[in-house]
Amino acid sequence: MTDYSRLTSSWSYWANLAHFQNVSVSTSCEDCSIRFASSDYSVHLRTEDTWWIIDTVDDRGQRNADAAKFSDYELTEKYLIWTWASLARSAIGAPPLGPGLYSQGFAPAVDAVEIRAGIYELQMGEERAVLVEPYATIFSHLLGKPVIEIEQMVRQGIE
Known part of the structure; x- marks a missing residue:
């Protein structure tokens, strides 16, 4: 069973730092794991075959299915921690952290293949992620970093 405690x-x-209203976590969702x-x-997090898939829902209730896909749970954690921290920041x-990474282009150690217009599959060893731009470029720099390092990065300048 997956341990969702870090993401929770x-x-x-x-979410509380960003002043979101009615913040909750549920593992009783009909169409997702959490x-x-x-x-x-x-965010609805679900699995399909070997992928961890993120669906997002905006403030108008519109769902964006398959917003991001990851080959393993740790990559999913990295992405969500970065995304949530960026929203709160x-x-x-x-100060935003993404533009500095984006300006560097794709990380040299990561293979980035455009699979559809504006959508890239990133690969580093066995790890894979499918993301839209500009998130693909930014996340290429986070792929090889440990979760703890990403957590430290996103807290810079706010604590």
Whole structure:
């Protein structure tokens, strides 16, 4: 069974910092393994074959299916922690971290293949991720980093 405790803690921290309303976590969702919800933004995390897939729901209730796909749970954690922290940093006026990584282009150690217009599959060893731009470029720099290092990066300048 997957341990969602790190993501649950991260969601609670970043969603509250961003002042999201009605923040909750549920493993009783009919169409996903776990749902990180608020009135403003929600994430449904599900598995399909060997992929971990993220669906997002905006503040109007519109669902974006297959917003991101990852070959393993740890990559999913990295992506969600980065994404939630970026939303919260923006909400509190902290300096953004993504533009600096994006300006470097794709990380040299990562193979990036455009599979559809604006959608890239990233591969580094056995790890794979499918993301839209600009998230693919940014995430290529996070792929090889440990989760703890990403957690430290996103907290810079806010604690």
